Amino acid sequence: MREELYLAGGISREVFQKGEAVLAELSGRFEEIDRIAEANQLKVLQAMQKNHVAADYLNGTTGYGYNDAGRDTLERVYADTFHTEDALVRPQITCGTHALNLALSACLLPGDEILSPVGRPYDTLEEVIGIRPSVGSLAEFGITYREVDLLPGSAFDYEGIRNAINEKTKLIEIQRSKGYSNRNTFSPEQIGELIRFIRGIKPEVIIMVDNCYGEFTREKEPSDYGADLVVGSLIKNPGGGLAPCGGYIAGRADLIDRCAKRLTAPGLGREVGASLGVNRSFYQGFFLAPTVTASAVKAALFAAGLYESLGFAAWPSVKETRYDIIQAVDLGSPEYMEAFCAGIQAAAPVDSFVRPVPDDMPGYADKVIMAAGTFIQGSSIELSADGPLREPYRIYFQGGLTWFHAKYGILMSLQKLVDAGLPL
Numbered sequence: 001m002r003e004e005l006y007l008a009g010g011i012s013r014e015v016f017q018k019g020e021a022v023l024a025e026l027s028g029r030f031e032e033i034d035r036i037a038e039a040n041q042l043k044v045l046q047a048m049q050k051n052h053v054a055a056d057y058l059n060g061t062t063g064y065g066y067n068d069a070g071r072d073t074l075e076r077v078y079a080d081t082f083h084t085e086d087a088l089v090r091p092q093i094t095c096g097t098h099a100l101n102l103a104l105s106a107c108l109l110p111g112d113e114i115l116s117p118v119g120r121p122y123d124t125l126e127e128v129i130g131i132r133p134s135v136g137s138l139a140e141f142g143i144t145y146r147e148v149d150l151l152p153g154s155a156f157d158y159e160g161i162r163n164a165i166n167e168k169t170k171l172i173e174i175q176r177s178k179g180y181s182n183r184n185t186f187s188p189e190q191i192g193e194l195i196r197f198i199r200g201i202k203p204e205v206i207i208m209v210d211n212c213y214g215e216f217t218r219e220k221e222p223s224d225y226g227a228d229l230v231v232g233s234l235i236k237n238p239g240g241g242l243a244p245c246g247g248y249i250a251g252r253a254d255l256i257d258r259c260a261k262r263l264t265a266p267g268l269g270r271e272v273g274a275s276l277g278v279n280r281s282f283y284q285g286f287f288l289a290p291t292v293t294a295s296a297v298k299a300a301l302f303a304a305g306l307y308e309s310l311g312f313a314a315w316p317s318v319k320e321t322r323y324d325i326i327q328a329v330d331l332g333s334p335e336y337m338e339a340f341c342a343g344i345q346a347a348a349p350v351d352s353f354v355r356p357v358p359d360d361m362p363g364y365a366d367k368v369i370m371a372a373g374t375f376i377q378g379s380s381i382e383l384s385a386d387g388p389l390r391e392p393y394r395i396y397f398q399g400g401l402t403w404f405h406a407k408y409g410i411l412m413s414l415q416k417l418v419d420a421g422l423p424l
């Protein structure tokens with residue numbers, strides 16, 4: 001029955017059986033992923049109970065949004081889950097880049113310097129910081145930037161970092177996930193090690209972690225290891241696939257207050273900002289986020305195992321522990337990138353009939369191809385694939401609201417590669 005449904009869905013018997021063989025090796029790993037989800041489920045649930053989440057919090061406010069108890073309590077739930085003093089969780093934060101820009105521009109003043117000790121940050125931050133000149137960048141406001149590259153093997157260059165920290169260094173930006181770069185994703189423990197080292201040199205420096213794609217992949221978060229701020233997008237892991245938009249910043253109360261005043265206006269801060277109709281989906285999405293993230297981690301592991309078994313290089317390898325939901329595979333040609341994306345798209349519940357093509361994207365330097373047949377537009381906690389069209393034609397694959405949908409999508413990606421000439 002199950003196999004027949006895959007065949008009816010366009011998967012050949014050979015591709016299906018290849019998938020089953022790879023999965024047979026992964027059962028112990030899947031159990032470990034479920035144990036992490038179980039711990040995170042309890043963490044979120046207990047934060048909701050502790051804060052007395054009530055039925056009327058699921059409704060929203062309009063206009064100024066004064067006295068929005070649902071919005072304010074959700075921020076307490078985030079703070080308690082991330083073990084931080086405070087949090088800002090708002091639909092007015094439009095995306096992850098906006099959340100990061102907000103945190104940076106709230107914490108930095110003219111003459112201050114940002115340091116990235118983990119090499120070049122995520123593509124869209126280049127224009128935020130002004131690494132690529134851009135209207136409204138932090139550079140325009142007299143904020144300078146330095147970066148220290150990682151050493152071979154994604155090791156921290158402690159000597160380089162020590163030399164780069166100076167009297168102007170105000171904020172250190174640590175990106176947890178590899179994003180589109182050529183390095184490993186860091187574990188919260190590794191980030192903790194780096195934070196300890198930095199505190200030994202400049203205790204008062206603000207340490208901000210770009211937590212995008214990392215939330216709930218482990219039992220602990222970078223905020224458990226001393227980060228002052230953790231920042232992310234609600235159309236990734238913590239939105240659980242239900243949040244229709246939004247971003248969060250969790251961390252030190254004085255810094256969250258600055259972020260709120262930058263988001264709205266000095267004097268207004270967090271008191272304003274109507275939640276409209278999003279409270280229910282923010283709560284319910286956060287409640288589902290641990291198991292949704294687990295589905296996405298299983299998907300990443302399966303994709304790595306499947307493509308490695310066919311001789312492709314996968315980052316991380318199937319053997320490695322997961323610290324985010326992103327799986328990269330070097331497909332080696334633009335044709336295979338397009339075929340892979342065609343498969344992910346064809347397997348989607350929405351827009352399964354369209355074919356993704358490479359195009360220019362705001363904030364990105366190269367042409368990008370993206371496959372996403374999602375309920376929430378652009379949501380990358382839903383099954384999606386994307387990548388810049390440049391050597392080594394590396395596809396970045398992520399998400400999956402359910403593991404079974406993700407499995408079908410990955411099998412379909414392979415089916416399209418086989419149809420494009422890949423020998424099995």
Ligand SMILES: *Cc1c(COP(=O)(O)O)cnc(C)c1O
Nearest residue numbers: 095096097122177179210212233
């Ligand atoms: C997705 C992502 C961002 C930017 O988030 P958007 O919501 O796409 O603006 C920043 N950093 C990392 C590591 C990301 O994965």
